[in-house]
Amino acid sequence: MKKYLIIFVLLILLTGCKTYDEYEMPEEVEITLNENNQFEVYSEQTLDDLIIDSNVEITNLDEALETEEVGDNEITIEYKYKKRNYKHIIDYEIVDTEKPFIIKLPEHRYTIVNEEIDFCEGGSFIDNYDRELDCSITGDYDITTPNTYYLKYQVTDDSGNIATKDFTFEVFSEWPYNPGGDSNYTYTYTLFDDIQEKYKDQDVMLGIDVSVWQGDIDFNQVKADGAEFVIIRMAYSDSDTEIVLDKYFEQNIKKAKDAGLLVGVYIYTSASSKEEAIDQAKFIKKHLNKTKLDFPIVYDFEEWSDFNSLKMNSHDLLERVNEYQSVLEKDGYDMMIYGSKWYLENVWLSNDYDTWLAHYIDETDYAGDYILWQLCSDGIIDGINGYVDFDIYYKK
Numbered sequence: 001m002k003k004y005l006i007i008f009v010l011l012i013l014l015t016g017c018k019t020y021d022e023y024e025m026p027e028e029v030e031i032t033l034n035e036n037n038q039f040e041v042y043s044e045q046t047l048d049d050l051i052i053d054s055n056v057e058i059t060n061l062d063e064a065l066e067t068e069e070v071g072d073n074e075i076t077i078e079y080k081y082k083k084r085n086y087k088h089i090i091d092y093e094i095v096d097t098e099k100p101f102i103i104k105l106p107e108h109r110y111t112i113v114n115e116e117i118d119f120c121e122g123g124s125f126i127d128n129y130d131r132e133l134d135c136s137i138t139g140d141y142d143i144t145t146p147n148t149y150y151l152k153y154q155v156t157d158d159s160g161n162i163a164t165k166d167f168t169f170e171v172f173s174e175w176p177y178n179p180g181g182d183s184n185y186t187y188t189y190t191l192f193d194d195i196q197e198k199y200k201d202q203d204v205m206l207g208i209d210v211s212v213w214q215g216d217i218d219f220n221q222v223k224a225d226g227a228e229f230v231i232i233r234m235a236y237s238d239s240d241t242e243i244v245l246d247k248y249f250e251q252n253i254k255k256a257k258d259a260g261l262l263v264g265v266y267i268y269t270s271a272s273s274k275e276e277a278i279d280q281a282k283f284i285k286k287h288l289n290k291t292k293l294d295f296p297i298v299y300d301f302e303e304w305s306d307f308n309s310l311k312m313n314s315h316d317l318l319e320r321v322n323e324y325q326s327v328l329e330k331d332g333y334d335m336m337i338y339g340s341k342w343y344l345e346n347v348w349l350s351n352d353y354d355t356w357l358a359h360y361i362d363e364t365d366y367a368g369d370y371i372l373w374q375l376c377s378d379g380i381i382d383g384i385n386g387y388v389d390f391d392i393y394y395k396k
Contacts (some may be wrong), residue, residue, distance in 0.1 A: 022087050029081055030055045037092040041070050041129050042315050047077065050092055056081050070096050070129060070159065099161040100127040101314075101346060103304055105135075105153050109169045114144060119153070119169075124307040126347060130157040131311040138164075146173045192381040195390050196226050198362075205229055205393040209266065209374065211236075212247045214384050219252075219259035221383030229262035229393060231298065231356075231372075235284060236268035239306045243269065243280045245287060253291070264295030266338060266356075269320075270303040272310035277320040281327035288331070295372075295393075296336035296354050299324055304343070318349045338374075341366045356391075371396070 025031075032053040039045045048061040060078045077088040105123040120135035127133055139151035149169040156162050192206075200206055206226060210217060211233035222230070232252045237243040246252075249265075256263050267284060271277040284297070299321045303310065325335045336354040339347075341364065344355065356372040357364065364373060372393050379390040 020084065022085060023089070025086065025088055026081055028055075029079070029086075031058075031077065031079075031088065033090060034092075037090075038095050039065065039067055039092065040098070041067060041094050041096045043067050047075055050075070050090065051077070054079070056086075059085075065092065067094050070094050096129045096157065096159040097161065098128045100125050100130070100133050100155045100157050100163045102153065102155055102163050102165050103307060103347065105165055105167070107165075107167050109167060110172065111143060111170075112172050112174060113146060116143065117169075119151075122305070123153070124304055125155045125163070126307060126317075127157045127161075127313050128315060129159075129313055131313050131316070133157055133308070141169055141171070143171055146171050189378050189380050189387070190376045190390060192225055192227065192379060192390065195375075195379070199392055200226075203395055205262070205395065207231070207262070207391050207393060208379065208381060208384075209233070209389045209391055210248075210252060210384070214386065214388055215248070217248075217252060217255065218383035219255045219261060222381055223259045223261055225382035227261065227381060229264070229294065229391075230256045231264040231266055231295065231391065232256065234265035234267055234287070235280075237280065238268075238270050239272075239303055239309060243267075243283050262294035264293055264298065266298030266300045267324075268300045268302065270301065270306075270310065271320045271324075272312050272316070274319070274323055277323040278327055281324040284324075285328055285331055288333075290331050293333065296334040297324075297328060298336045298338050298356055299353075300338040304347075314347065314349050317347070318351055321351075321353060336371070344368060370394075 031051060034050050034052060037050060045065040045067055046061065047063045047065065051058065051061070056079045058077055058079045063075065065075060066073055072091060072093055074089055074091050077090060079086050079088070103124040103126055109117060109119060111117045119137050123135060125133055125135065134156045136154050137151055138154050139149065141149035141151060151167055151169050153165045153167060154162055195206060205228040207229035208222065208227055209231035232249060233246045234249050235243050235245050253263060269280060271280050301317065321335055321337060328335065336356055337348065338356040339358065341357060341359040344357065344366065355368060355370040356374065357366055357370040358374040359366055360376050372391055374389050374391050377387060377389050379388045381388060
């Protein structure tokens with residue numbers, strides 16, 4: 001044994017071989033990094049975005065950077081030099097430079113002398129990263145003195161990004177009227193016949209969407225009046241309620257199919273966590289039981305007035321749809337997002353899902369892509385006692 005050990009040592013001495021530290025960068029190696037090594041949170045980046053130039057072969061340039069948390073991070077460069085493999089650890093920083101977005105804060109506030117007011121109460125706002133935001137007021141006012149004051153809301157995230165909105169604040173000595181009140185209401189209606197005359201052509205189908213609020217529906221009359229499809233509320237949940245089936249869902253889907261209508265379903269949801277979204281999707285999967293649908297399953301989130309209590313950011317909102325999709329695609333279903341024009345333009349992140357646009361107007365100016373348009377909520381059609389939403393489907 002000693003003989004072989006002596007021979008091994010002699011070979012090392014004769015050949016000049018020596019062990020090496022793979023993390024010790026040779027003096028001849030040059031790797032030039034991005035100047036500030038900063039990237040926006042949730043952005044898609046790879047190691048290649050960190051490195052400007054190098055004189056060695058880097059073997060993991062396509063490795064993704066972790067960008068889901070603000071703060072310092074590190075990644076290991078793997079490279080080859082003189083037929084040996086080396087590693088080098090470099091630091092980078094994830095930052096949030098995007099200001100929050102104000103969903104709803106009143107443009108006018110009122111009080112009477114000496115009556116305190118919480119200006120931010122009832123407001124809702126969203127951030128691309130932070131799930132809890134600070135709302136404050138800038139400007140001078142005096143609740144002991146009747147006057148009109150011009151103030152500003154200020155919504156701030158943890159990175160110091162600020163969104164502002166101007167508003168007026170009136171202090172009255174006594175209430176002279178009901179501020180913002182309006183007792184006059186004009187009732188309107190839209191006939192399905194008028195929708196057919198205005199919009200029907202070979203490139204579109206006309207239909208309705210329904211829920212428990214439409215009660216017992218005669219879908220044969222609905223079809224006879226010209227409707228070609230129906231989107232049915234299957235289930236709902238809000239911030240205070242776990243997901244449950246719509247009372248009329250099973251009856252509606254059976255009768256609609258029996259009448260020969262094309263059928264889709266929508267889920268009114270306030271899912272705020274990954275676990276909740278997946279549990280809800282499993283609930284939907286179970287009750288659909290592979291029922292054939294003619295449209296993607298619609299993800300309908302409308303809990304904007306209570307949004308801050310859900311502690312979500314805009315990234316979370318889209319992730320909940322992704323989590324629904326991950327469960328339901330196993331049964332061959334796709335997802336679609338429902339939203340009003342304003343929320344689609346200002347709150348929802350860019351995504352590849354089909355869109356169901358809600359915009360109550362004769363001609364929409366929404367610039368995004370959509371396959372369904374909900375154009376009114378005061379529709380009148382045979383087979384339904386009361387109002388119903390009218391929809392247009394654009395054939396692909």
